[in-house]
Amino acid sequence: MSDSVNGFAQGGADLELVGVTKQFPGFTAVDNVSFTVPAGSFFALLGPSGCGKTTTLRLISGLEEPTSGKILVGGKDVSNTKAHQRPINTVFQSYALFPHMTVLENVAFGLKQRGVKDAIQLAHEALALVELDHLADRKPMQLSGGQQQRVALARAVVNRPALLLLDEPLGALDLKLRRQMQIELKSIQSEVGLTFLHVTHDQEEAMTMADTVAVMNKGKIEQMGPPAELYELPATRFVATFLGQSNLFDGVVSGTSGKVVRVAVGKLTLEVPTSRSKVTSGEITVGVRPEKIEISRSAPAASATRSVVGPGTVIDTSFTGVSTQYVVDVPGLNKLTVFEQNDGDIVAAGSKVWLSWATEYSFGLPMDTDQFVESDTTTRSLAVAKR
C-alpha cells in the first residue's frame, strides 16, 4: 500500500499548475490556470463563489480530472494519478468526518491506509496539536462545529502531506472562532512546515493568513502576489473591488507628462503615477482606496503631489468605532466612499467638504467594459454617457 503513495516528504513540496483547464458540459470552470506554490508557503486562492476556485482545488486533490494541462507536485507530474495516490490531503468545507468512527479512528484513517506502524500514536499527537486529544473517543457528531473543524485539520495534517488543501474550512464558524482558528492554522502551518493551499471567498481571511494570494474570477487568475501588493496596486477592476473597497472613476487619458498620466473624468482631471497605471492611453479607470482619502471642511491648498476634488456634500456618515465611513457626493464624480480614522472630529451629513489624496496612492486600470461590478455603476454610467 505505502509503495503506491510516494513523495511523502516531512516538509511540503512545490505545487505547479501548468495551463490547467477544466470544462464541464456547457461551461469552463477553470480556464488555463497556471501558478506555482513554493514549498512551505501559505497560498490563498481567493474569489467569489462560482469562480472556479473549488474546482481548482478538486483538480489538485485528484477528485476531478483536468480537461487539459498538468499538475506537478514536487516536480512530479501527478495529473494521471488518482486522488488516493497523491501525497495531498484536504480539509473539506463540510469537514466530511466519518460519522461511524471515533475522532481517533478518523484521524488515524489515512495513516492506516498507508500502513504506517504507529498510526494510533501519531493520531494522538495530531489531536494534541489541535488540543482535542481528550475527546479522542467521541464520535464526530458529539463535537461542536469548531471542534469538528479541528479534527478535520488533524486528520489531514497527521499524514504530513506534501500539500495540504483547505476548502473554505472556516466558512461555517462564527466570526470569533474563525479569527481564533485563523491564528491556529497559521501557527500549525509554520510549526509543521507544510505547503498550504487555502481556498476562500473571504478576502480578509486570505490577506491575514496567506503569503501569496491569487484572486480568481470566472475561471481565471486575475492577479497574484503578496496581500499588501495586491491591495495597494490592484491590476484589474475586479481585484480593486473584490479585495477591499475602491473608488473608481472611468475616464480617458488626456495626456502624459513623464511621471504622471493625466485622466479626464467628466470635467475634472485626475492624475495617476505612470508606474502605477496599467494603461497610458485611451480609456482608463482611475482608482483610489477609501482610507487614502482625506476629508476637509475647507479647500486644501493646491499641491503638485495631491489630487483634490470638491466641493462635495456628505450624504451619509456612519460611525464604526475605529473609523468613520463617509459617502460624499462630488459633482462630476458621483459618490465616493471615504474612511477616516476616528480622531474625534466627525463631519455631519449635509456638510460641504473637499476630498484629497496623495497622487502616489491612486492607480490606473484598464477599463473593463464587459464586467459588471455593482459598487461603481454610477461612475461608469457617467463615462458611458460622456461618450
Place this chain on the structure above:
Amino acid sequence: MSLTAFSHGPSGVSAEPAAQKKSRIVWFLLLPGLVYLVLFFITPLISLVITALKEAPPGAFIGEYVTALRWENYSEVLSLYGEHSIRSFVYAAAATLIALAIGYPLAYFIGVRLRPYPLWQSLALVLVIAPFFISFLLRTVAWKQLLADEGFIVGTMKAWSILPPDTHITGTAVSVIFGLAYNFIPFMTLPLYSSIERLDLRLLEASNDLYAGAFTSFRKITLPLTMPGIISGTLLTFIPAAGDYVNASANFLGSTSTTMIGNVIESNFLVLQNYPHAASMSLILMSAILVLVSAYVFKSGTDDLL
C-alpha cells in the same frame, strides 16, 4: 404570602391535569392499533399456545382435540419435521443472500448514480415495486411456466447443452430459492435504497483523499454506513422467506423434496387436520426466527444505527 401561593399552587395544580390530558390523548390515538393487536395477534397467539398442547381423546374423530398439557407435541414435530426446519432456514438464507447480491447494486445504482436525475430515480423505484402490481401467486405461477421442462428457458439451455438432457428446474431447491429471492427482491431493495440514498458522497471523496482506493472506501465507509439498510433488508427478506409456503409448494416451484416449514404447517392444518402439531410447529418457527434475528441484530451491533 401571595408569593408562596404563586410558586406552589397554580403551577403545581395546572401542570398535572395538562400532562394527564396529554397522555389520555396518546392512549386514545393508540386505541385502534391496540384493539387490532389484541384481537388479531394476542388472541390467536394465546389460542395457538393452547392448541399446541391439545391431545386427541381416545376414539376421537380426525381433527377432534381436547385441551390438555401434551408437551410431546413439540418433541414429535421436532423429530418429524426437523429436516424441513433446517431446509427452510437454509433456503431462506440462500434466497436472502441472492436478494442482497442483486438488491445492493440495484439500490446503489438508483440511490447514488441516479441521484443527479430525480426523475429517473423515481421511475427506477417504481420499476422496483412494479411486480407488486401483479399478484404474487400469478407471478410465481408464471415462473413455473417459464422454468418448466418444456418451457423456453430449459429447452434452450438443453439445446445448447448448458443443461444435461434429463435435468429439471421446477421442483428443485434451485427453483424454490430462485422463487423466494425473486419475490423478496423489492423488500430487500427498498430499505437498502433508503439507506444508500442518504449516503454522503463527500465522505467517499474524503476517504479517497485519505489514500483509500475504491474498494477500501466501499468496505470502510459505504458498507458500515449502509448497514442499517442491509440489516432491515435482510430481515424483511429472511423472516417471511423462512415461513413461506407458496414457492416451495408442489403447486408452484417446489416438489415433495423441497417442503419447507410453511408447507408442513399448511398441510397439518388443512390436510391432516393435526392442529396441535401445526400449532407447535408454528410456535417453534416463531421462536427460532426470534432467536436468530436477535442474535443477528446484536452481532451487527446496530443499536445506534437502526
